[in-house]
Amino acid sequence: MQGIKISGIASYIPETVIENDDYTSFIETNNEWITTRTGINTRHCALNMPTWKMGSLAAEKAIEESGISKEEIDLIICTTVTPDTLIPSTACYIQNELQMFGCMAFDINCACSGFVYAVDMAHKYISAGAARNVLIVSSEQLTKVTDYTDRASCILFGDGAASAVISPADRPFSSFLGADGRGAGFLRATSVKPVPNPFFALKGAEPDYDPADNGKLYQDGKEVYKFAVAMMPQAVKNVLEKAGLSVNEVTRIIPHQANVRIIQTAASNLGVDMDKFYLNIQKYGNTSSASIPIALTEAIETGAVKRGDRIVLVGFGAGLTYGAVCLEY
Numbered sequence: 001m002q003g004i005k006i007s008g009i010a011s012y013i014p015e016t017v018i019e020n021d022d023y024t025s026f027i028e029t030n031n032e033w034i035t036t037r038t039g040i041n042t043r044h045c046a047l048n049m050p051t052w053k054m055g056s057l058a059a060e061k062a063i064e065e066s067g068i069s070k071e072e073i074d075l076i077i078c079t080t081v082t083p084d085t086l087i088p089s090t091a092c093y094i095q096n097e098l099q100m101f102g103c104m105a106f107d108i109n110c111a112c113s114g115f116v117y118a119v120d121m122a123h124k125y126i127s128a129g130a131a132r133n134v135l136i137v138s139s140e141q142l143t144k145v146t147d148y149t150d151r152a153s154c155i156l157f158g159d160g161a162a163s164a165v166i167s168p169a170d171r172p173f174s175s176f177l178g179a180d181g182r183g184a185g186f187l188r189a190t191s192v193k194p195v196p197n198p199f200f201a202l203k204g205a206e207p208d209y210d211p212a213d214n215g216k217l218y219q220d221g222k223e224v225y226k227f228a229v230a231m232m233p234q235a236v237k238n239v240l241e242k243a244g245l246s247v248n249e250v251t252r253i254i255p256h257q258a259n260v261r262i263i264q265t266a267a268s269n270l271g272v273d274m275d276k277f278y279l280n281i282q283k284y285g286n287t288s289s290a291s292i293p294i295a296l297t298e299a300i301e302t303g304a305v306k307r308g309d310r311i312v313l314v315g316f317g318a319g320l321t322y323g324a325v326c327l328e329y
């Protein structure tokens with residue numbers, strides 16, 4: 001089966017920085033609680049820039065770095081849980097901005113596992129001969145849905161984008177993906193508000209949705225935590241088994257950046273040093289599907305990941321979804 005490589009990768013981080021102390025003006029919290037319970041010091045906020053624009057800025061850089069012309073890219077997959085519009089997809093806005101008219105373009109919503117799912121889809125399109133190169137754009141503005149009255153969740157999230165060009169290559173690739181819809185209620189946001197529907201009155205029915213549900217993100221932190229500490233190491237083990245590799249044969253694991261304690265537990269469960277995991281949660285917080293490619297971009301820029309290194313990308317998130325891919329950079 002045809003393998004893949006990441007031929008270009010780049011991120012876009014919005015300028016505005018939110019410090020832990022910034023929260024103390026509207027909720028009861030403190031820097032010490034946030035850093036010790038989550039590992040987060042700062043996160044970024046996009047303020048007036050739309051999700052599609054952040055993604056486009058990252059994508060332009062990733063394409064330039066790949067050396068591949070836009071005409072050779074047959075598919076744009078945008079991963080986002082925070083689109084600017086329900087219709088059309090964010091991928092179509094990005095396609096327009098990049099002037100890549102004609103190629104396939106769609107969004108996927110796999111929450112924080114989005115980038116991992118998208119890499120697997122890119123591999124499947126490329127190996128089936130349905131796309132020469134695939135552009136993945138992971139762009140998120142969690143600040144649009146965060147509930148700033150919930151102190152346990154609002155300190156976690158930030159905005160950011162990253163993009164990667166995936167190309168065919170004679171290199172091994174393995175993936176392990178899944179979802180458990182029994183946990184769908186643990187992490188959710190109702191951002192689609194039903195319109196006033198005249199047929200309720202005409203047909204004598206009452207709407208059964210709660211008008212007080214204003215679309216903010218709800219998280220049962222403890223349930224998601226339990227899921228994450230079990231699933232993150234399991235997904236790594238499963239993908240390595242498929243790849244026929246031991247964890248020692250992998251240079252670096254790039255995990256979803258949700259909570260440093262989750263990553264520490266995963267490291268201890270796998271019996272590896274924390275050094276094996278690339279961490280930048282302290283700077284960006286949780287940026288959902290953008291967190292893994294933002295971390296990978298930074299790992300490459302700082303030399304923590306080099307060409308030819310074997311890496312594992314592992315994510316988990318709302319759905320509940322999970323997944324890992326193993327590839328050579």
Ligand code: UT7
Pocket residue numbers: 028029030033034037038112151152153155187220221222224225228258259262286288316317318
């Ligand atoms: O990509 C999405 C995936 N999401 C995740 O991975 C999130 C997974 N869950 C977590 O990371 C953790 O559950 C949280 C960071 C969300 C919360 O940490 P926790 O250790 O589970 O805290 P908790 O909710 O059990 O709260 C412990 C205490 C409580 O006080 P009492 O009842 O013990 O007096 C909270 O009220 O900490 C209090 N607390 C805070 N105190 C200061 C909760 N949030 C804060 C806060 N500042 N921001």
